[in-house]
Amino acid sequence: ISGLINDRSMEVYKEFGNWVKTCFSRPVIATSGKGNVIILATTAVEPFEFNVIMVQEDQHDGETITEFTITQKVPPNPVPLFTGQSIGNKLLVKMKESTQANELVLNVTSSLGNQIVVPHFGVYLCQFSDAL
Numbered sequence: 001i002s003g004l005i006n007d008r009s010m011e012v013y014k015e016f017g018n019w020v021k022t023c024f025s026r027p028v029i030a031t032s033g034k035g036n037v038i039i040l041a042t043t044a045v046e047p048f049e050f051n052v053i054m055v056q057e058d059q060h061d062g063e064t065i066t067e068f069t070i071t072q073k074v075p076p077n078p079v080p081l082f083t084g085q086s087i088g089n090k091l092l093v094k095m096k097e098s099t100q101a102n103e104l105v106l107n108v109t110s111s112l113g114n115q116i117v118v119p120h121f122g123v124y125l126c127q128f129s130d131a132l
Contacts, residue, residue: 023126024054030122036111038118041073041103050123051098055106057087058117067110073103098125 005013029048031040042048057065065087071078081104082093106121 023124027122028125030120032119034115034117036108036116038106038121039103040121047100047102049098049100050125051095052124052126053093054122055087055091056120058119059089061114064111064114064116065108066112068106068108071105072101073105
């Protein structure tokens with residue numbers, strides 16, 4: 001074993017890197033915030049379309065969030081999209097299909113008591129191949 005990466009593998013890694021840049025270079029809509037509830041909402045008349053949700057937690061003081069939900073605001077009751085126990089540095093949630101919304105809510109239901117800081121809560125519309 002030489003430790004060298006063969007040409008075909010390098011091509012695949014480059015294609016994947018290009019896909020990541022294309023998909024995540026610009027969110028459809030994004031926000032940031034502090035506290036237990038972060039709202040991602042559009043002021044446009046038309047809803048935003050997405051198929052990936054990204055949440056980043058500020059971890060300067062370690063992981064804080066221990067339980068959370070992401071819901072889509074649909075009157076009269078919110079529709080749950082994802083429930084988790086850890087965001088870590090960055091969480092990506094791939095939806096089963098493209099979704100439209102006017103508002104998403106990140107609701108932290110349990111934390112370690114430190115101030116909750118979310119530097120990025122955004123959605124993306126990525127093109128997926130069968131391999132992804």
